[in-house]
Amino acid sequence: xxxxxxxxxxxxxxxxxxxxxxxxxxxxxxxxxxxxxxxxxxxxxxxxxxxxxxxxxxxxxxxxxxxxxxxxxxxxxxxxxxxxxxxxxxxxxxxxxxxxxxxxxxxxxxxxxxxxxxxxxxxxxxxxxxxxxxxxxxxxxxxxxxxxxxxxxxxxxxxxxxxxxxxxxxxxxxxxxxxxxxxxxxxxxxxxxxxxxxxxxxxxxxxxxxxxxxxxxxxxxxxxxxxxxxxxxxxxxxxxxxxxxxxxxxxxxxxxxxxxxxxxxxxxxxxxxxxxxxxxxxxxxxxxxxxxxxxxxxxxxxxxxxxxxxxxxxxxxxxxxxxxxxxxxxxxxxxxxxxxxxxxxxxxxxxxxxxxxxxxxxxxxxxxxxxxxxxxxxxxxxxxxxxxxxxxxxxxxxxxxxxxxx
Amino acid sequence: xxxxxxxxxxxxxxxxxxxxxxxxxxxxxxxxxxxxxxxxxxxxxxxxxxxxxxxxxxxxxxxxxxxxxxxxxxxxxxxxxxxxxxxxxxxxxxxxxxxxxxxxxxxxxxxxxxxxxxxxxxxxxxxxxxxxxxxxxxxxxxxxxxxxxxxxxxxxxxxxxxxxxxxxxxxxxxxxxxxxxxxxxxxxxxxxxxxxxxxxxxxxxxxxxxxxxxxxxxxxxxxxxxxxxxxxxxxxxxxxxxxxxxxxxxxxxxxxxxxxxxxxx
Numbered sequence: 001x002x003x004x005x006x007x008x009x010x011x012x013x014x015x016x017x018x019x020x021x022x023x024x025x026x027x028x029x030x031x032x033x034x035x036x037x038x039x040x041x042x043x044x045x046x047x048x049x050x051x052x053x054x055x056x057x058x059x060x061x062x063x064x065x066x067x068x069x070x071x072x073x074x075x076x077x078x079x080x081x082x083x084x085x086x087x088x089x090x091x092x093x094x095x096x097x098x099x100x101x102x103x104x105x106x107x108x109x110x111x112x113x114x115x116x117x118x119x120x121x122x123x124x125x126x127x128x129x130x131x132x133x134x135x136x137x138x139x140x141x142x143x144x145x146x147x148x149x150x151x152x153x154x155x156x157x158x159x160x161x162x163x164x165x166x167x168x169x170x171x172x173x174x175x176x177x178x179x180x181x182x183x184x185x186x187x188x189x190x191x192x193x194x195x196x197x198x199x200x201x202x203x204x205x206x207x208x209x210x211x212x213x214x215x216x217x218x219x220x221x222x223x224x225x226x227x228x229x230x231x232x233x234x235x236x237x238x239x240x241x242x243x244x245x246x247x248x249x250x251x252x253x254x255x256x257x258x259x260x261x262x263x264x265x266x267x268x269x270x271x272x273x274x275x276x277x278x279x280x281x282x283x284x285x286x287x288x289x290x291x292x293x294x295x296x297x298x299x300x301x302x303x304x305x306x307x308x309x310x311x312x313x314x315x316x317x318x319x320x321x322x323x324x325x326x327x328x329x330x331x332x333x334x335x336x337x338x339x340x341x342x343x344x345x346x347x348x349x350x351x352x353x354x355x356x357x358x359x360x361x362x363x364x365x366x367x368x369x370x371x372x373x374x375x376x377x378x379x380x381x382x383x384x385x386x387x388x389x390x391x392x393x394x395x396x397x398x399x400x401x402x403x404x405x406x
Numbered sequence: 407x408x409x410x411x412x413x414x415x416x417x418x419x420x421x422x423x424x425x426x427x428x429x430x431x432x433x434x435x436x437x438x439x440x441x442x443x444x445x446x447x448x449x450x451x452x453x454x455x456x457x458x459x460x461x462x463x464x465x466x467x468x469x470x471x472x473x474x475x476x477x478x479x480x481x482x483x484x485x486x487x488x489x490x491x492x493x494x495x496x497x498x499x500x501x502x503x504x505x506x507x508x509x510x511x512x513x514x515x516x517x518x519x520x521x522x523x524x525x526x527x528x529x530x531x532x533x534x535x536x537x538x539x540x541x542x543x544x545x546x547x548x549x550x551x552x553x554x555x556x557x558x559x560x561x562x563x564x565x566x567x568x569x570x571x572x573x574x575x576x577x578x579x580x581x582x583x584x585x586x587x588x589x590x591x592x593x594x595x596x597x598x599x600x601x602x603x604x605x606x607x608x609x610x611x612x613x614x615x616x617x618x619x620x621x622x623x624x625x626x627x628x629x630x631x632x633x634x635x636x637x638x639x640x641x642x643x644x645x646x647x648x649x650x651x652x653x654x655x656x657x658x659x660x661x662x663x664x665x666x667x668x669x670x671x
Contacts, residue, residue, distance in 0.1 A: 111569035
């Protein structure tokens with residue numbers, strides 16, 4: 001049976017079940033009324049900006065924090081009052097938290113000794129765990145002599161050697177440089193597939209969450225905004241926050257002109273142009289946010305606008321970024337859309353009149369949602385600094401740039 | 407960069423002022439002139455005389471036993487005080503008492519211990535000296551251990567708990583090893599403090615004579631050249647211990663630093 005089949009088997013009981021848990025720090029809720037179930041063998045990521053409560057959630061499962069309300073079940077057992085050492089979970093800590101007075105082998109062996117596993121058995125288990133993280137034969141090395149990547153792998157081996165029901169990973173790759181992080185992401189994913197252990201992975205890096213996870217839970221301000229597969233989150237975000245945080249998106253304020261009817265809605269943008277989009281909401285909301293992924297938009301020369309799934313505007317800025325070209329198109333009345341195209345042949349210069357073409361199924365309308373201020377009229381370069389996209393103090397620098405070009 | 411010459415003069419004078427008396431003591435410990443007025447040739451006579459005197463040997467034995475006992479007691483109590491500090495309301499009391507024992511003049515402290523212990527029926531002697539030394543030594547142990555604890559994060563503690571260790575086991579297998587450099591360093595330090603203590607020992611000694619008290623006796627009426635030999639001997643021993651203490655702390659500090667560098671690299 002493949003791992004994915006196991007993961008999708010809804011009949012098997014959840015490995016971890018969080019029911020309406022809350023945690024309050026000094027009067028403000030770090031986590032509020034959060035419910036979540038982790039399925040056996042899945043790679044689940046909790047994704048959100050710093051301070052969203054994802055680490056607190058992980059620490060409540062590990063037993064380092066006690067929820068102020070709600071219950072935590074692991075393998076069907078209520079563990080709310082159980083100390084960390086009596087929970088069938090292990091953690092890979094953010095800064096590894098290796099024991100520097102012990103060597104690599106002794107670090108990995110630590111949990112087994114606490115469990116009272118016999119010496120010979122321990123040695124075999126340690127050898128196997130180190131082999132899994134590609135550190136075979138490194139038992140006698142000192143922690144101080146290891147590189148960051150090697151320390152990361154020791155921390156991983158130290159946790160998985162105990163065969164936990166759930167492995168909790170708290171931003172484990174945060175301290176590594178970009179190249180090493182990429183390599184470790186693949187390695188982690190492969191390891192998880194091979195072991196079949198449920199992984200709960202906490203990260204603020206949306207790209208990391210998308211590429212590794214079976215399912216992702218997006219958190220904001222202590223609440224779970226959406227849980228779904230990476231594809232669902234990307235194509236059908238449940239809120240403007242998710243749309244903005246996951247991937248790059250144009251998020252525009254829109255008025256409902258017509259619909260929704262059979263999953264389609266006709267919208268009027270702030271500059272008066274109309275467009276058709278997909279939506280799930282059957283609510284009677286008269287306004288909301290339109291989400292348009294930059295790479296789903298094609299650019300065509302000429303100002304012909306035939307309504308429906310076409311918008312027209314003037315190219316304000318064009319950038320060449322290797323595999324892609326990035327265009328910022330001004331639709332008028334300060335409405336701007338970023339488009340990402342792979343067309344490398346004849347570059348469209350700033351000032352050219354263009355129309356934007358897209359499949360209405362790729363445009364997603366969120367009734368009642370308000371676009372994040374910073375995301376209005378621009379796609380957020382999310383990979384670099386996810387936090388900034390939720391900031392509210394960004395001046396739009398583009399008019400100046402345009403003025404300089406002219 | 408060249409520094410102005412007056413600085414060099416100043417440095418020479420300062421260090422001369424600090425070290426000249428010590429140098430004088432060392433030279434006279436091997437000077438054949440009994441009064442140390444002129445150089446009359448090299449001799450080991452004073453060393454032989456000192457270390458074959460039963461009084462010196464008895465006093466040295468007492469000093470080493472007092473130092474060992476008070477060091478052991480203060481390491482235990484001082485470390486426990488720091489660990490107990492984690493309980494919030496207790497922290498203020500512990501910190502206050504630690505500071506008080508360092509700030510209160512030793513004469514006052516020694517006198518109050520004397521008055522208190524005799525009033526509850528303790529006879530002056532070995533035990534009272536150990537209690538007196540332990541009293542101020544615990545303060546230094548607490549300060550050094552607390553300084554190290556302050557630089558530690560709960561991360562490794564949590565890791566140990568996460569890997570199945572009870573609080574007790576996590577302390578023995580992880581925390582204790584992390585504060586060990588501070589325990590070793592402070593242990594050596596308070597051992598030396600006890601070894602050369604005069605004031606507290608004097609108040610609490612009774613008939614038990616420690617080495618510094620014995621030396622004090624030697625200079626009471628006329629300065630015996632044995633004092634120079636004893637002084638040099640003590641200095642040698644304490645210097646070695648100090649060097650060990652520094653090394654213990656330094657080695658750990660350097661080890662830590664390399665880890666940090668690797669992590670950021």
